Amino acid sequence: DSGVTQTPKHLITATGQRVTLRCSPRSGDLSVYWYQQSLDQGLQFLIQYYNGEERAKGNILERFSAQQFPDLHSELNLSSLELGDSALYFCASSVDGRLEAFFGQGTRLTVV
Amino acid sequence: DAKTTQPTSMDCAEGRAANLPCNHSTISGNEYVYWYRQIHSQGPQYIIHGLKNNETNEMASLIITEDRKSSTLILPHATLRDTAVYYCIVRVASNYGQNFVFGPGTRLSVLP
Numbered sequence: 001d002s003g004v005t006q007t008p009k010h011l012i013t014a015t016g017q018r019v020t021l022r023c024s025p026r027s028g029d030l031s032v033y034w035y036q037q038s039l040d041q042g043l044q045f046l047i048q049y050y051n052g053e054e055r056a057k058g059n060i061l062e063r064f065s066a067q068q069f070p071d072l073h074s075e076l077n078l079s080s081l082e083l084g085d086s087a088l089y090f091c092a093s094s095v096d097g098r099l100e101a102f103f104g105q106g107t108r109l110t111v112v
Numbered sequence: 113d114a115k116t117t118q119p120t121s122m123d124c125a126e127g128r129a130a131n132l133p134c135n136h137s138t139i140s141g142n143e144y145v146y147w148y149r150q151i152h153s154q155g156p157q158y159i160i161h162g163l164k165n166n167e168t169n170e171m172a173s174l175i176i177t178e179d180r181k182s183s184t185l186i187l188p189h190a191t192l193r194d195t196a197v198y199y200c201i202v203r204v205a206s207n208y209g210q211n212f213v214f215g216p217g218t219r220l221s222v223l224p
Contacts, residue, residue, distance in 0.1 A: 002155065033211060043156065043214035056211050090155050092212075098205040100146060101212060103155035 003027065004093050004104035012110045018079040021107045025072055025093030031055070032074040033094075033101055034066055038087040049074060050097055081111045116200045121219040124194075130187040132218050134200030137181040143204050145176060146212065147185045149196040156199065156214070159185065190222045 003026035013019055025032050034046040045058035049068035060066075063081075068074045078085060088108050092101040117135040124130040136145065146161040160167055160174045162183075167174045173186040187194055199217040204210045 002157070004155075035214075037153075042216055043150075045211045045213065048211050055208060058211060088153060092156075097208065097210060100158045100161055102158055105155045106153070 002102040002104060004091060004102055006089075006091050006104035006107050008107060009105070010108050010110075012112060013081060015081055015083060015111055017081050017111075018077065019081065019109065021076040021078070021089050021091075021109070023074045023076070023091030023093075023104060025074070025091075026102055029093035029095050029102075030072065031094045031097045031101070032068055032072070033092040034060075034074070034076050035090040035092065035103075036087050037090065037106075038084075041087075043090070046076070048097065055097060078109070083111050085109065086111045116202055116215055118198070118200050118215065118218045120216070121221070123221050123223055124187075124190045126192060126222050126224050127189055130190040130194065130220060130222070132185040132187075132198050132200075132220065133182065134185070135182045136200070136202045139180050139202050140204070143202045145174065145180075145183050146201040146203060147172070147174065148199045148201065148212075148214070149194075150199070150217075151193075151196040159198075190220075192222050192224065194220065195222045196220060 005024040030051045035043045046060040048056040066076045088106045090106045092103040094101040147159040148156040150156045176183045197217040
């Protein structure tokens with residue numbers, strides 16, 4: 001158990017819908033990362049937050065947005081969902097961006 | 113971040129040492145070498161990281177060449193549960209815009 005909690009574990013939704021994925025980092029961790037992993041694809045970095053501020057942005061679509069709240073949990077919002085958005089979404093956290101990150105078990109999103 | 117090159121796949125007999133190589137010939141002086149693994153769609157698991165010196169923890173050993181252009185992750189007594197995709201990542205330890213870039217990794221199969 002990495003200490004990073006992601007909810008829900010599984011999510012099935014229809015095209016065009018909007019969903020919110022939640023991540024609770026390890027206690028004391030200030031930095032949160034989001035990654036997407038499509039079937040048989042590599043891990044694609046989406047976005048990083050540190051203590052509520054966006055610190056790095058990767059290949060995140062404009063339909064996707066994220067934020068980190070004052071209690072340090074983070075949410076990834078996915079809107080106007082398409083079939084191609086079906087993937088595993090992982091959250092990771094680290095004490096700060098300089099140190100190793102620990103990953104949650106992911107949310108499996110299926111868009112039908 | 114420097115690019116890394118890893119074998120696509122490797123086999124290892126159960127109980128033997130698994131030696132996973134990684135080339136990072138363009139690594140900069142302030143970049144660390146990190147190793148993660150991912151067991152079948154679970155969240156990536158942090159293994160070990162280092163800068164210049166060899167490192168050992170309860171999971172593995174990391175051997176970095178003197179010129180830092182390559183490294184080897186050693187699992188001393190591989191078990192079936194070590195079957196996974198292993199990722200070698202080089203990264204500056206910074207709070208600003210330095211995410212973990214995952215390549216295709218090495219698929220390690222531990223055989224009985």
